[in-house]
Amino acid sequence: MQLSFMQCSINVTSACILVTLVLFLDNGNGLSVKNVVDSPLSTQKLNTNRTIKVDANGQGDFKSVQAAIDSVPNGNSNWIIIHVSKGVYREKVHIPQNKPHIFMRGDGRGQTIIVWSENSEDSYQSATFKVEAPHFVAYGISFKNEAPIGIAHTSQNQSVAVFVGGDKSAFYHCGFFSSHNTLFDYKGRHYYDNCYIQGSIDFIFGGGQSIYHECEILVIANKRHEIRGSITAHSRQSTKERSGFVFVKGKVYGIGDVYLGRANGAYSRVVFAHTYFSRTVIPQGWTNWSLSGSTGNLHQAEYKCHGPGSASTNRAPWSKQLTDKEATPFLSVDFIKGKEWLPAWFF
Ligand SMILES: *[C@@H]1O[C@H](CO)[C@@H](O)[C@H](O)[C@H]1NC(C)=O
Numbered sequence: 001m002q003l004s005f006m007q008c009s010i011n012v013t014s015a016c017i018l019v020t021l022v023l024f025l026d027n028g029n030g031l032s033v034k035n036v037v038d039s040p041l042s043t044q045k046l047n048t049n050r051t052i053k054v055d056a057n058g059q060g061d062f063k064s065v066q067a068a069i070d071s072v073p074n075g076n077s078n079w080i081i082i083h084v085s086k087g088v089y090r091e092k093v094h095i096p097q098n099k100p101h102i103f104m105r106g107d108g109r110g111q112t113i114i115v116w117s118e119n120s121e122d123s124y125q126s127a128t129f130k131v132e133a134p135h136f137v138a139y140g141i142s143f144k145n146e147a148p149i150g151i152a153h154t155s156q157n158q159s160v161a162v163f164v165g166g167d168k169s170a171f172y173h174c175g176f177f178s179s180h181n182t183l184f185d186y187k188g189r190h191y192y193d194n195c196y197i198q199g200s201i202d203f204i205f206g207g208g209q210s211i212y213h214e215c216e217i218l219v220i221a222n223k224r225h226e227i228r229g230s231i232t233a234h235s236r237q238s239t240k241e242r243s244g245f246v247f248v249k250g251k252v253y254g255i256g257d258v259y260l261g262r263a264n265g266a267y268s269r270v271v272f273a274h275t276y277f278s279r280t281v282i283p284q285g286w287t288n289w290s291l292s293g294s295t296g297n298l299h300q301a302e303y304k305c306h307g308p309g310s311a312s313t314n315r316a317p318w319s320k321q322l323t324d325k326e327a328t329p330f331l332s333v334d335f336i337k338g339k340e341w342l343p344a345w346f347f
């Protein structure tokens with residue numbers, strides 16, 4: 001790990017050390033050191049020296065995350081770091097379209113937590129954290145919606161932790177916690193690296209064009225609910241839409257049975273590659289639930305997955321096991337043109 005104080009702006013030096021320590025601990029989780037993003041990402045790659053500090057105990061510039069965001073000028077064109085010190089922030093947060101180039105850094109996903117509790121019929125409305133601005137990066141933060149599970153059988157069944165609606169957003173070492181509809185990956189190109197996502201039903205959903213690299217997915221059961229949940233519900237209505245959810249490496253495990261995906265739109269596109277599946281992934285793998293027409297245009301696909309849930313024998317007949325050639329377009333950040341805009345990527 002190379003980290004020199006020079007690379008951190010003066011007033012966040014201690015925060016940089018903290019982030020580094022958290023990453024060393026994370027390494028116990030089977031990550032290789034070369035895949036670890038450290039905090040010079042913020043200062044070197046994004047080339048910024050502006051930092052706003054949020055501290056729940058009043059030691060920073062603001063006590064709430066939203067107040068810090070409100071202080072960013074409209075149309076902001078230089079990257080700005082908002083460092084959110086360790087603590088639990090009970091608030092809904094919204095980054096509107098006109099506040100791009102925000103890099104939000106926490107002290108690690110076990111340390112910096114933004115949490116709210118809301119069920120709604122409307123997924124967007126329910127979200128604890130909404131980012132609609134392009135050029136957004138989050139690092140080492142947990143986002144939670146603590147709405148009680150078991151309420152899903154009513155119409156107030158959406159409890160989104162994060163809504164991502166802007167183009168060019170990246171999340172490194174973040175956590176997403178809820179049950180029903182955890183991560184609303186709505187629209188735009190997104191990258192999630194070494195993130196943790198938990199939920200029960202349709203918990204990664206929307207029309208995003210996204211790569212999930214080395215993410216950990218925990219399936220929690222909701223036994224009070226009749227339907228079996230799906231990890232993904234990707235919506236795509238035609239071949240013209242470039243969207244798709246691509247999972248590379250990482251693992252899926254949990255308590256309760258789950259589908260890898262349900263078709264939300266006739267052209268729904270999801271790929272799991274090189275991913276570990278525990279038995280929590282049921283043999284059929286994929287469902288056409290809510291799709292009334294043909295399954296012929298679905299792209300529900302796997303490539304070289306492993307683990308007890310990966311057997312392909314009883315998979316839904318329309319689902320695909322990709323060949324090397326078919327998998328190639330999904331196996332690099334070129335799928336989201338990442339080399340043009342990501343501060344860091346790993347494959
Ligand atoms: C901070 O960055 C801005 C824009 O890049 C630059 O104009 C300014 O001189 C820098 N300030 C310091 C203290 O480095």
Ligand SMILES: *[C@@H]1O[C@H](CO)[C@@H](O)[C@H](O)[C@H]1NC(C)=O
Nearest residue numbers: 121152153154155156157227
């Ligand atoms: C969630 O509520 C909507 C109505 O708002 C309903 O159509 C849908 O079936 C519900 N989903 C589940 C899984 O209960």
Ligand SMILES: *[C@@H]1O[C@H](CO)[C@@H](O)[C@H](O)[C@H]1NC(C)=O
Nearest residue numbers: 287288289293294295316318
């Ligand atoms: C949808 O899935 C069900 C259950 O697996 C299956 O019986 C049905 O044939 C599928 N529909 C199409 C169009 O493949």
